[in-house]
Amino acid sequence: MKGFGCTVPGKEVGWIEKAKPSAGPFDAVVRPLVIAPCSSDVHNAYEIGSPKFLKDRILGHEAIAEIVEVGSEVKDYKVGDRIVVPAVTPDWRHPVIQDSVHQHTEMLMDSFKYAFSLDGVFAEYFLVPDVDMNAAHLPEGMPLDKAIFATDMMSTGFHGVELADVQFGESVVVMGVGPVGLMAVAGCALRGAGKIYAVETESKFKRIEIAKEYGADIIVDYMKEDTAKQIKALTNKKGVDKVIIAGGDVNSISTAIKMLRPGGTVANINFYTGAESLPIPLIAWGSGMGHKTIKGGLCPGGRRRMEKMLAVIEKGYIDPSRLVTHTFKGIEHVETAFHLMANKPADLIKPLVFCE
Numbered sequence: 001m002k003g004f005g006c007t008v009p010g011k012e013v014g015w016i017e018k019a020k021p022s023a024g025p026f027d028a029v030v031r032p033l034v035i036a037p038c039s040s041d042v043h044n045a046y047e048i049g050s051p052k053f054l055k056d057r058i059l060g061h062e063a064i065a066e067i068v069e070v071g072s073e074v075k076d077y078k079v080g081d082r083i084v085v086p087a088v089t090p091d092w093r094h095p096v097i098q099d100s101v102h103q104h105t106e107m108l109m110d111s112f113k114y115a116f117s118l119d120g121v122f123a124e125y126f127l128v129p130d131v132d133m134n135a136a137h138l139p140e141g142m143p144l145d146k147a148i149f150a151t152d153m154m155s156t157g158f159h160g161v162e163l164a165d166v167q168f169g170e171s172v173v174v175m176g177v178g179p180v181g182l183m184a185v186a187g188c189a190l191r192g193a194g195k196i197y198a199v200e201t202e203s204k205f206k207r208i209e210i211a212k213e214y215g216a217d218i219i220v221d222y223m224k225e226d227t228a229k230q231i232k233a234l235t236n237k238k239g240v241d242k243v244i245i246a247g248g249d250v251n252s253i254s255t256a257i258k259m260l261r262p263g264g265t266v267a268n269i270n271f272y273t274g275a276e277s278l279p280i281p282l283i284a285w286g287s288g289m290g291h292k293t294i295k296g297g298l299c300p301g302g303r304r305r306m307e308k309m310l311a312v313i314e315k316g317y318i319d320p321s322r323l324v325t326h327t328f329k330g331i332e333h334v335e336t337a338f339h340l341m342a343n344k345p346a347d348l349i350k351p352l353v354f355c356e
Contacts, residue, residue, distance in 0.1 A: 003058035003123030004334050010050035021127040025073040028131035030065035032355045034144040035121050037341040038062055038152060044115055047273040060122035061087040061114035062151045064144050077131050082138040087152040088301025089113050089134040103298040111301060122334045136306035139314055145352060149320035150309035156269050156299040157183025160244040161191055163267035163295045169194035171240040173231060176247020177211045179323045179350045184244045186318045189215030199227055203346050210322050228258035250275040258284040260292050268296035326351035
């Protein structure tokens with residue numbers, strides 16, 4: 001089979017010929033129906049150095065797929081079933097999971113298998129490990145361009161809201177309203193946030209339009225003036241209750257702390273590259289005495305997480321297909337879609353590739 005991924009880690013991507021995967025007793029082999037490149041794929045390809053495990057590694061971790069083979073111990077799925085595959089597919093049989101969060105077992109983020117230990121979804125076929133625990137049935141009648149966002153963008157954006165513990169009536173800043181940030185805006189609105197500030201430059205006009213549709217009250221253009229100063233001015237110097245970082249560079253943490261009120265929480269769902277450490281402004285942090293909490297984490301995975309995300313879509317609380325700005329027909333176009341995510345033109349939010 002063919003797949004698209006890293007050919008020279010840190011430098012080059014391209015098409016790779018590999019053997020079709022085989023299912024272990026608890027696994028499934030699937031063919032993708034729709035796939036979506038993500039900024040994390042770009043990070044893996046170009047920005048995290050050149051680890052040996054990325055050599056000829058097929059990329060991709062967002063897919064709706066059809067099962068073509070199941071292992072002998074699979075109970076809830078059969079050939080022909082259409083499934084929603086989460087970006088995070090933990091080893092639920094690993095005993096360490098009983099002591100910790102499931103995103104990390106033997107090492108940090110090792111449940112993000114499609115990035116680090118398994119070939120990803122940008123292929124004619126891919127493996128779903130422990131499919132009974134790591135996939136959800138595609139709900140009857142749900143369009144693919146809605147369901148695919150449960151796999152990562154919704155799960156990650158909503159996790160920012162969960163980490164921040166957004167409460168009724170609170171003020172929240174969402175930094176960066178790409179697809180993950182837009183889902184965070186929608187999640188804040190669902191949680192009953194009283195005021196939602198979305199940080200984005202006006203040149204990203206499509207993102208701003210959707211941010212307002214999802215519940216953003218005020219757009220703060222980081223290109224016009226220091227973001228923290230703008231938020232302080234808008235809040236009568238008090239700052240906000242919560243900040244969710246869904247984009248930006250290594251200075252985003254510093255900016256977030258500066259615009260957070262004492263007792264507030266910064267929730268980071270942004271993946272940082274290109275630095276060994278992140279700056280914390282001591283005065284804004286109260287020299288460690290400001291009761292300003294910093295959290296960060298990889299989104300949850302597994303079957304139940306997908307079922308919950310899909311239930312939110314089924315209920316009509318959110319239409320994530322509004323994020324789609326570019327569509328392609330045929331798996332060969334994943335290369336074009338990937339480079340769109342790498343180059344990020346102003347009108348881009350999310351490209352989808354329909355494989356059939």
